[in-house]
Amino acid sequence: MTVGLVTVVTFLPAAGAVAVALLPRHRADRLKGVGLAVALLTFAASLPLWFGFDPALPGIQFEELARWMPTLGAGYHVGVDGISLLLVLLTTFLTPIALASAWHAIEDRTKEFVITMLLLETGMLGVFVALDLFLFFVFWEAMLIPMYFVIGVWGGANRVYAAVKFVLYTMVGSALMLVAILALYVQHGAATGAYTFDLPTIARWVIPAGPGQTLMFLAFALAFAIKVPLFPFHTWLPDAHVEAPTAGSVILAGVLLKMGTYGFLRFCLPLFPEASLAFAPLVFALAVIGILYGAWVSTVQPDLKKLVAYSSVAHLGFVMLGLFTLTTQGLVGGLIQMVNHGLSTGALFLMVGMIYERRHTRLIADFGGLWAVIPAFSALFLVVVLSSLALPGLNGFVGEFLVLLGAFQVSRPLAVLATSGIIFAAVYLLWMYQRVIFGPLRHEANRRLADLTPREWAVLVPVLVFIVWIGVSPSTFTRRTEASIAALLAQVESKARVALVR
Amino acid sequence: MTGEIVVPVVGLSALLPALVVVGAGGLVLLLDLLPPRASKAHLGTVALAGLVAALLVTVSRWGTDDRAFRDMVLLDNYALFFDVVICYAAALVVMLSMDYVGREGGESGEYYALVLFSTTGMLLLASAGDLIVVFLALELMSLSLYVLAGFFKTRLVSGEASMKYFLLGAFASSFLLYGIAMLYGATGSTNLDRIAGSPAARDGDPLYLVGLALLLVGFGFKISTVPFHMWAPDVYEGAPTSVTALIATGSKAAAFAALIRVLVVALRGLQPDWTALLWSLAVVTMTLGNLAALAQSNLKRMLAYSSIAHVGYMLVGLVAGGASGAGAVLFYLLAYTFTTIGAFGVLALCQRAGEEAVEVSEYAGLARRNPVLAATLALFLLSLIGIPPLAGFVAKFYLFGAAVRGGHVWLAVIAVLNSAVAAYYYLRVLVYMYMREPEAGGAGYVPSFAGGLALAIALIGVVALGVMPAPFADLAQGAVTPLLR
Numbered sequence: 007m008t009v010g011l012v013t014v015v016t017f018l019p020a021a022g023a024v025a026v027a028l029l030p031r032h033r034a035d036r037l038k039g040v041g042l043a044v045a046l047l048t049f050a051a052s053l054p055l056w057f058g059f060d061p062a063l064p065g066i067q068f069e070e071l072a073r074w075m076p077t078l079g080a081g082y083h084v085g086v087d088g089i090s091l092l093l094v095l096l097t098t099f100l101t102p103i104a105l106a107s108a109w110h111a112i113e114d115r116t117k118e119f120v121i122t123m124l125l126l127e128t129g130m131l132g133v134f135v136a137l138d139l140f141l142f143f144v145f146w147e148a149m150l151i152p153m154y155f156v157i158g159v160w161g162g163a164n165r166v167y168a169a170v171k172f173v174l175y176t177m178v179g180s181a182l183m184l185v186a187i188l189a190l191y192v193q194h195g196a197a198t199g200a201y202t203f204d205l206p207t208i209a210r211w212v213i214p215a216g217p218g219q220t221l222m223f224l225a226f227a228l229a230f231a232i233k234v235p236l237f238p239f240h241t242w243l244p245d246a247h248v249e250a251p252t253a254g255s256v257i258l259a260g261v262l263l264k265m266g267t268y269g270f271l272r273f274c275l276p277l278f279p280e281a282s283l284a285f286a287p288l289v290f291a292l293a294v295i296g297i298l299y300g301a302w303v304s305t306v307q308p309d310l311k312k313l314v315a316y317s318s319v320a321h322l323g324f325v326m327l328g329l330f331t332l333t334t335q336g337l338v339g340g341l342i343q344m345v346n347h348g349l350s351t352g353a354l355f356l357m358v359g360m361i362y363e364r365r366h367t368r369l370i371a372d373f374g375g376l377w378a379v380i381p382a383f384s385a386l387f388l389v390v391v392l393s394s395l396a397l398p399g400l401n402g403f404v405g406e407f408l409v410l411l412g413a414f415q416v417s418r419p420l421a422v423l424a425t426s427g428i429i430f431a432a433v434y435l436l437w438m439y440q441r442v443i444f445g446p447l448r449h450e451a452n453r454r455l456a457d458l459t460p461r462e463w464a465v466l467v468p469v470l471v472f473i474v475w476i477g478v479s480p481s482t483f484t485r486r487t488e489a490s491i492a493a494l495l496a497q498v499e500s501k502a503r504v505a506l507v508r
Numbered sequence: 509m510t511g512e513i514v515v516p517v518v519g520l521s522a523l524l525p526a527l528v529v530v531g532a533g534g535l536v537l538l539l540d541l542l543p544p545r546a547s548k549a550h551l552g553t554v555a556l557a558g559l560v561a562a563l564l565v566t567v568s569r570w571g572t573d574d575r576a577f578r579d580m581v582l583l584d585n586y587a588l589f590f591d592v593v594i595c596y597a598a599a600l601v602v603m604l605s606m607d608y609v610g611r612e613g614g615e616s617g618e619y620y621a622l623v624l625f626s627t628t629g630m631l632l633l634a635s636a637g638d639l640i641v642v643f644l645a646l647e648l649m650s651l652s653l654y655v656l657a658g659f660f661k662t663r664l665v666s667g668e669a670s671m672k673y674f675l676l677g678a679f680a681s682s683f684l685l686y687g688i689a690m691l692y693g694a695t696g697s698t699n700l701d702r703i704a705g706s707p708a709a710r711d712g713d714p715l716y717l718v719g720l721a722l723l724l725v726g727f728g729f730k731i732s733t734v735p736f737h738m739w740a741p742d743v744y745e746g747a748p749t750s751v752t753a754l755i756a757t758g759s760k761a762a763a764f765a766a767l768i769r770v771l772v773v774a775l776r777g778l779q780p781d782w783t784a785l786l787w788s789l790a791v792v793t794m795t796l797g798n799l800a801a802l803a804q805s806n807l808k809r810m811l812a813y814s815s816i817a818h819v820g821y822m823l824v825g826l827v828a829g830g831a832s833g834a835g836a837v838l839f840y841l842l843a844y845t846f847t848t849i850g851a852f853g854v855l856a857l858c859q860r861a862g863e864e865a866v867e868v869s870e871y872a873g874l875a876r877r878n879p880v881l882a883a884t885l886a887l888f889l890l891s892l893i894g895i896p897p898l899a900g901f902v903a904k905f906y907l908f909g910a911a912v913r914g915g916h917v918w919l920a921v922i923a924v925l926n927s928a929v930a931a932y933y934y935l936r937v938l939v940y941m942y943m944r945e946p947e948a949g950g951a952g953y954v955p956s957f958a959g960g961l962a963l964a965i966a967l968i969g970v971v972a973l974g975v976m977p978a979p980f981a982d983l984a985q986g987a988v989t990p991l992l993r
Contacts, residue, residue: 074978075977076978077985078909078981115876140905144897144901145896147896151895154935155942158938158942159942165943166939166943169939170935170939173935174928174932177928184908185908185917185921185924188909188920191909191912192912
């Protein structure tokens with residue numbers, strides 16, 4: 007078996023983690039340097055996936071298939087299609103940024119931090135490239151532990167509570183998904199004679215409608231809904247975000263939450279089309295509740311990080327809304343909105359982290375009048391805030407517009423409610439911006455704040471480039487997803503029709 | 509009439525692994541009498557050599573099907589698989605003991621000899637084709653372990669552990685013996701195959717059913733299923749940690765070996781009955797084990813309750829039945845043995861102010877004092893939770909997969925939810941090690957070459973079984989085929 011590009015990209019961070027483990031621990035800067043170099047190298051290695059990807063083909067590209075556990079029917083099957091490609095690149099793009107943002111923030115046990123972050127990257131990439139249910143579950147569970155350490159070791163005051171809550175929430179969800187995976191495996195094997203965990207093989211099979219499919223859908227959906235998080239499974243998120251270090255928050259918001267929405271797209275829709283259709287109104291309603299609830303709760307948060315955390319609930323509500331419209335616009339919009347949220351919210355967390363490093367407080371009331379002191383920070387912060395509230399010309403607008411376009415075709419009242427979420431987003435974000443940046447300088451400590459350092463510029467500018475790029479020229483990014491999305495929708499429709507004929 | 513005495517031809521080859529180990533035990537006792545008197549470390553090496561030799565013998569006989577004493581002792585692939593597990597466990601325990609027992613003040617020839625004798629009992633238990641051999645082997649194993657549990661003669665807890673283990677163990681043995689008597693009364697035989705073929709087995713003779721129930725009670729004590737688990741936490745806590753590791757792994761594996769053979773071979777006619785019984789035993793055992801483990805602050809007690817919960821998971825495999833169920837249990841035992849020995853091994857190598865460190869609070873900040881040791885313990889605990897890509901995950905996957913395949917979806921659901929609950933108490937240890945600041949005079953590593961090597965072997969096993977499980981799973985699957993003919 008030859009080692010393919012996808013394997014290289016996935017396991018390069020893990021190899022880097024091993025290399026870092028062998029380095030002596032006393033030279034923290036070198037450890038960080040090696041970690042960052044590995045992450046950048048991984049990003050460089052993932053670029054050929056982007057440029058070599060043929061947007062006209064709907065199927066899996068860069069596919070690799072190797073025997074792993076033949077008696078069980080589990081293989082090493084990886085590859086990317088238009089759905090996972092963007093998320094793989096988002097992961098390889100955000101990880102070096104997160105590592106660079108932690109350059110001064112993480113002084114304690116640097117070696118372990120770098121190792122953990124690199125292992126986390128391999129876990130996340132594995133989730134997005136796995137095309138075998140067993141392999142997918144391995145990455146899905148394995149990635150929990152590094153995140154647990156990132157929150158629990160390098161987090162804030164209440165970090166242990168947040169870390170344990172994060173793991174237990176996710177584990178209960180994925181435990182039931184494990185049973186559903188096994189049930190799917192057994193049913194598929196009994197029906198076709200081929201006992202396999204291979205996703206494309208199982209996806210070709212039409213699962214008989216009925217309570218079995220409903221239960222399996224619910225088990226998968228619960229695991230993903232907790233991860234997204236879909237209202238009312240979101241309660242772990244504010245704790246995890248507030249306690250996590252900046253780098254952890256960036257990865258958590260930027261990539262981890264996407265694993266939930268990606269799961270819906272990759273597994274729930276194609277495997278359980280009838281159940282997905284049957285539960286679509288419920289998911290729809292929960293998504294809209296999440297949009298409004300997240301926005302309202304954000305409005306009253308005194309803590310910047312908590313505000314951004316609850317805004318994630320609202321943003322992910324838009325993604326879920328888009329996916330369950332089951333229209334091309336909705337799905338493409340949902341997918342691009344995943345990337346947007348990763349960039350915008352990631353950037354928000356980065357900037358909140360930067361200001362926290364200077365002032366050691368995140369309370370909105372402790373700031374005000376920053377424009378006069380740190381104009382560069384304030385200007386960039388404005389761009390990020392505007393992108394998060396979906397100003398046309400920036401990335402957020404593209405995703406939310408497409409999602410709402412899809413939603414209007416399905417349910418007008420709900421779409422109207424969801425649209426009001428955009429207004430509420432403007433309320434909480436602009437009000438927050440006003441209180442932090444404008445107004446009189448009330449606190450003496452703020453007078454001495456330093457503006458962005460070159461390292462911080464280097465961290466933020468790449469994100470801002472993409473925020474503008476996606477906003478101005480979205481087709482560069484959506485072009486590569488459309489064929490896969492269309493194929494996915496066709497698959498869902500044909501399966502639903504087959505079931506109807508029966 | 510010729511005056512000659514006809515010596516029956518006894519093929520001892522079926523006993524070879526057990527003979528090697530018992531021979532090593534005798535040698536240890538003999539060497540114990542010779543100088544040097546001051547240090548007994550060399551006896552550990554002899555014991556280890558004996559176990560490695562037994563391991564090599566076992567591996568070399570793979571694929572052969574040996575019988576002796578009118579099918580009382582069977583050395584088929586099934587027995588050989590367990591022999592490998594048991595020899596591995598015993599060898600790792602001996603390596604861990606080398607410095608530990610000496611340090612805690614009690615190293616002597618008897619210690620290693622008793623470990624070897626109990627190992628002999630375990631090996632015989634795995635090969636037992638007759639209920640009499642089951643009983644004899646169980647007693648050989650148990651009596652040695654009773655003594656080993658109380659080996660730290662000056663410690664009250666050690667004596668208490670030994671006494672409790674002995675009393676409850678003897679009680680369990682009498683149940684077992686009574687059950688054997690009932691089965692003999694019902695079928696006229698103690699041979700597993702002949703019991704299965706007897707008319708009573710087909711008719712569901714009440715005597716036969718009572719025999720089955722008593723037998724399950726006896727085995728329930730040995731593998732510590734709820735409600736026969738009461739001895740486990742006290743014994744695990746009081747016994748020397750190395751002995752605890754042996755009780756938790758080797759003796760459990762051996763008792764499971766006999767239990768599976770008895771159920772699948774002798775009592776296959778009653779499968780619906782014992783499946784229903786084991787279903788509830790499995791649920792109660794894993795749930796109570798996990799809930800009780802949540803409340804423990806002593807790591808040895810926590811691991812005791814956790815091992816009770818793991819027995820519950822293994823019973824899930826037995827309920828699932830068939831080749832996939834039994835094979836999954838065998839694989840689980842292999843993974844569990846590596847992991848559990850490793851976890852107890854770390855405890856054996858840690859001490860605080862000259863005392864064994866067993867309270868979870870003593871491990872606060874271990875990751876700062878000794879990152880490698882903390883990471884090692886963390887990996888063992890993560891494997892016990894069932895986090896991929898470690899042995900515990902794949903083992904659970906096989907087990908629950910077999911349950912779903914056998915149509916026991918709800919049992920699988922209960923089991924996975926239990927695993928999620930269990931994550932909490934394992935993670936608490938990680939919280940202490942990684943997320944709490946070290947206390948003054950917390951637990952520290954006591955350097956030990958043999959012990960460190962044992963941990964390394966266990967760790968390699970845990971990772972290898974997790975990343976490349978296929979060959980081992982195939983071996984486990986192949987091992988159960990002799991039973992299911």
